Amino acid sequence: MQKFTSLDDFRAVLNGFNGPDGDAVSGARDRNLQLTKPPGALGRLEDLAIWYAGWRGDARPHIERPQVIIFAGNHGVTAQGVSAFPPEVTAQMVANFQHGGAAINQLATVAGAKMDVHALELDNPTADFTTGPAMDDQAVVDALNIGWQAVDPNADLLVTGEMGIGNTTSAAAISTALFGGDASGWTGRGTGVDDAGLALKTRVVETALVANPDRDPLEILRCLGGRELAAMAGAIARARVENIPVILDGFICTAAAATLHQASPGALDHTIAGHVSAEGAHRNLLQKIGKEPLLSLGMRLGEGSGGALAIGILKAAVACHSGMSTFAEAGVSEG
Amino acid sequence: MQKFTSLDDFRAVLNGFNGPDGDAVSGARDRNLQLTKPPGALGRLEDLAIWYAGWRGDARPHIERPQVIIFAGNHGVTAQGVSAFPPEVTAQMVANFQHGGAAINQLATVAGAKMDVHALELDNPTADFTTGPAMDDQAVVDALNIGWQAVDPNADLLVTGEMGIGNTTSAAAISTALFGGDASGWTGRGTGVDDAGLALKTRVVETALVANPDRDPLEILRCLGGRELAAMAGAIARARVENIPVILDGFICTAAAATLHQASPGALDHTIAGHVSAEGAHRNLLQKIGKEPLLSLGMRLGEGSGGALAIGILKAAVACHSGMSTFAEAGVSEG
Numbered sequence: 006m007q008k009f010t011s012l013d014d015f016r017a018v019l020n021g022f023n024g025p026d027g028d029a030v031s032g033a034r035d036r037n038l039q040l041t042k043p044p045g046a047l048g049r050l051e052d053l054a055i056w057y058a059g060w061r062g063d064a065r066p067h068i069e070r071p072q073v074i075i076f077a078g079n080h081g082v083t084a085q086g087v088s089a090f091p092p093e094v095t096a097q098m099v100a101n102f103q104h105g106g107a108a109i110n111q112l113a114t115v116a117g118a119k120m121d122v123h124a125l126e127l128d129n130p131t132a133d134f135t136t137g138p139a140m141d142d143q144a145v146v147d148a149l150n151i152g153w154q155a156v157d158p159n160a161d162l163l164v165t166g167e168m169g170i171g172n173t174t175s176a177a178a179i180s181t182a183l184f185g186g187d188a189s190g191w192t193g194r195g196t197g198v199d200d201a202g203l204a205l206k207t208r209v210v211e212t213a214l215v216a217n218p219d220r221d222p223l224e225i226l227r228c229l230g231g232r233e234l235a236a237m238a239g240a241i242a243r244a245r246v247e248n249i250p251v252i253l254d255g256f257i258c259t260a261a262a263a264t265l266h267q268a269s270p271g272a273l274d275h276t277i278a279g280h281v282s283a284e285g286a287h288r289n290l291l292q293k294i295g296k297e298p299l300l301s302l303g304m305r306l307g308e309g310s311g312g313a314l315a316i317g318i319l320k321a322a323v324a325c326h327s328g329m330s331t332f333a334e335a336g337v338s339e340g
Numbered sequence: 341m342q343k344f345t346s347l348d349d350f351r352a353v354l355n356g357f358n359g360p361d362g363d364a365v366s367g368a369r370d371r372n373l374q375l376t377k378p379p380g381a382l383g384r385l386e387d388l389a390i391w392y393a394g395w396r397g398d399a400r401p402h403i404e405r406p407q408v409i410i411f412a413g414n415h416g417v418t419a420q421g422v423s424a425f426p427p428e429v430t431a432q433m434v435a436n437f438q439h440g441g442a443a444i445n446q447l448a449t450v451a452g453a454k455m456d457v458h459a460l461e462l463d464n465p466t467a468d469f470t471t472g473p474a475m476d477d478q479a480v481v482d483a484l485n486i487g488w489q490a491v492d493p494n495a496d497l498l499v500t501g502e503m504g505i506g507n508t509t510s511a512a513a514i515s516t517a518l519f520g521g522d523a524s525g526w527t528g529r530g531t532g533v534d535d536a537g538l539a540l541k542t543r544v545v546e547t548a549l550v551a552n553p554d555r556d557p558l559e560i561l562r563c564l565g566g567r568e569l570a571a572m573a574g575a576i577a578r579a580r581v582e583n584i585p586v587i588l589d590g591f592i593c594t595a596a597a598a599t600l601h602q603a604s605p606g607a608l609d610h611t612i613a614g615h616v617s618a619e620g621a622h623r624n625l626l627q628k629i630g631k632e633p634l635l636s637l638g639m640r641l642g643e644g645s646g647g648a649l650a651i652g653i654l655k656a657a658v659a660c661h662s663g664m665s666t667f668a669e670a671g672v673s674e675g
Contacts, residue, residue: 043531048638106665196378303383317652330441
């Protein structure tokens with residue numbers, strides 16, 4: 006079952022997004038003021054709980070079924086030597102995810118989340134975007150559909166993560182194309198290239214921008230993205246129509262999400278930023294889409310790791326909101 | 341069973357503290373370098389896991405039995421009008437803790453921690469320290485003993501929290517006495533006093549410093565502290581001798597801990613800062629004891645709430661460290 010047959014189909018879905026449930030938001034705000042704590046004393050946890058309540062349509066919600074989805078893809082641009090790791094590592098890490106040995110497996114377990122892995126045509130890398138579009142229309146639409154279909158409609162929270170050697174180069178190119186500025190400002194060391202590698206990577210991004218001049222946000226996703234980035238975009242969109250709040254992960258996830266933000270204002274209102282990574286451009290990118298990260302722990306792994314780590318924060322926020330007694334219930338003076 | 345009969349007994353224990361297990365630290369460092377991720381890609385999670393391994397004496401540790409202990413006390417200084425809440429709220433909140441209705445109950449549950457509550461002579465507030473010491477020798481030693489005995493030696497992680505109307509004034513006075521500077525720099529709004537209340541609170545701290553001139557750190561704890569602060573200090577010390585790492589909570593917990601740091605260098609090496617609170621002086625206090633907080637979410641509730649929220653971060657760090665496959669195990673290229 007294919008949901009989309011063209012990028013314009015997907016664009017129409019983005020433009021038809023609804024907002025949060027106003028009754029649930031106001032009900033959650035009222036409840037928050039009655040809980041046994043000084044007003045505002047739980048800080049951002051209070052805002053998180055009210056935000057979550059709004060998107061779930063429930064003034065006193067619970068988080069019981071988080072889903073972490075990892076999408077993996079390979080990138081033709083690795084032929085330019087942009088990564089410290091060989092492209093074979095993408096498939097090796099997919100096997101590691103499937104056997105439970107990666108960081109994200111442990112993080113999903115700690116968070117009580119189920120985890121799904123989707124490897125997207127690893128033997129068929131996207132085209133090298135220094136000479137033309139990474140994907141044709143069919144390829145990007147296929148990836149969007151895979152992401153869309155990967156979301157469990159019964160989940161009550163989603164984290165999208167990725168694995169793909171070369172994909173910080175893709176994210177840097179997308180960011181530069183979406184928001185302008187010098188490629189050097191959006192290009193970082195990824196998994197750990199040296200100074201010469203960073204200079205090369207920056208030149209590769211500059212070349213890619215020239216080779217792919219279209220600045221429509223979804224065309225940027227097609228021309229400079231990769232299958233795993235498009236799949237994340239599809240999953241984030243699906244979560245919106247299923248009333249499933251999303252925690253964004255790091256630089257690559259955020260770059261994929263930013264194409265939705267630029268394509269349709271408010272398209273990321275059901276998402277929060279789980280963390281800010283050590284990849285320097287991530288903080289700038291979060292500012293461009295108006296997100297304040299929950300965590301800042303120097304992580305730069307991808308895989309959904311920062312998003313999964315933030316699940317515990319959101320769970321805690323919602324547990325306080327929905328589980329605490331009110332002043333009246335507890336017989337506590339309001340001061 | 342009383343462990344201590346005088347403050348000097350306690351001082352001797354502080355001065356006899358051991359360091360972490362060097363073999364476990366080096367074993368954990370070696371293991372970290374072999375895990376299936378780029379070196380350093382988990383950021384602070386890697387440092388946390390190695391730190392935890394060292395204090396547990398196990399290069400591949402697990403966190404299975406966290407304990408949260410809440411100590412509650414009342415303060416004679418509330419007669420000066422330093423809090424937005426009446427002192428009766430201390431006992432009301434203790435009842436709320438016991439019935440499961442407070443924020444910390446929800447946070448402990450999400451963290452998988454057991455929670456214990458110790459109310460310390462709530463009907464017998466400490467003396468108003470604007471006219472002399474808050475506690476005599478017997479009172480502070482009793483509170484240290486209660487804290488010492490409250491720690492479960494089978495716990496593998498400890499969070500100490502507190503409840504006590506008026507205790508941000510105590511923490512501000514302790515901080516000023518320990519580290520100098522103007523009282524205004526260490527005095528904040530606590531649960532929410534207004535501008536006039538803040539000015540009053542600052543004058544109360546200034547008066548307290550004059551009325552209690554002894555600058556020995558443990559004497560500062562006795563003269564300007566409260567029973568719940570001394571109990572937290574006792575619990576943090578007990579955790580050290582039981583090889584139980586500790587996550588510090590907010591301003592009041594950190595002020596109690598800082599008396600140990602000033603009394604004996606390295607006395608807090610088995611502790612980390614769970615968060616930095618919205619109480620402005622907390623960040624300065626953490627800098628004085630050399631701690632970088634894990635979380636910064638604008639919380640200012642106390643109760644151990646910020647420490648308990650950080651349990652999930654530490655659990656995640658240790659789960660990655662001990663649960664991930666090595667490159668050799670997973671057959672992943674090291675780049």
